[in-house]
Amino acid sequence: MEKFRAFWIFSYLCQGMNFKDIAGIRWPDIDGSTLSFMRQKTKNKNKAHQKKVVVQLEQAVLDIIDKWGQMDTKPDGYVFPFFTEGMTEERKRAVCKQQIKNINKWIKKIAKLIEFDVVPTFMYARHSYATILRNTRVSVDFISQALGHSTLDTTQNYLDSFEANKVREYNSRLLDMGYKSKLNVCHKAGQVKTLRAISQNT
Secondary structure (H helix, E strand, C coil): CHHHHHHHHHHHHCCCCCHHHHHCCEHHHEECCEEEECCCCCCCCCHHHCCCEEEECCHHHHHHHHHHCCCCCCCCCECCCCCCCCCCHHHHHHHHHHHHHHHHHHHHHHHHHCCCCCCCCCHHHHHHHHHHHHHCCCCHHHHHHHHCCCCHHHHHHHHHHHHHHHHHHHHHHHHCHHHHCCCEEEEECCEEEEEECCCCCC
16 A cells, blocks of 8 residues: 555646556666656657656655665666666556556555545656646646646647536536535525535535
8 A cells, every 4th residue: 555655646746647657667767866868658649849858856756766675776776666678668557557457546545544535546646746737826837847748739628627526526517416405495486595514424
């Protein structure tokens, strides 16, 4: 649980870094408290517009590296023990898929233990990073750079997709009998009056 929680936190504090990028970090990518990397997803696309993503590492991230990193590897080796030299892209994809599955399994258990009413997945780390920045009025320019997107349109579409998902979630509550049962509504003079609001626990 501690291990897979750590990699969820790592992603969140490293600007929503996806798992393949985390697994692909090599020791030369880290300079003191700064991590610089090219996103695996886009490194073979739009080469004219590619820039390295730069992350300022918080102490919590450095602690994760200290605990779960491979300190005894060669200087240019992988930081974390997920990829090996000569591993094929197909094998890397399989490793990432399994590790994300493990993270989701344990994050779900953590959510249940703390009675969290949402079941987060590994992708929630990236989504949370982006939406929290947006909700605190950080510019789309900065969010785009932090996420490693090649264009502002990509970032805006990314943020808009979260908003659309949230609208769908809220609208689904209109037909949720659990919510309806918490409302006591009467009709008077053609108006609907709410006599009891949704409980504070909702």
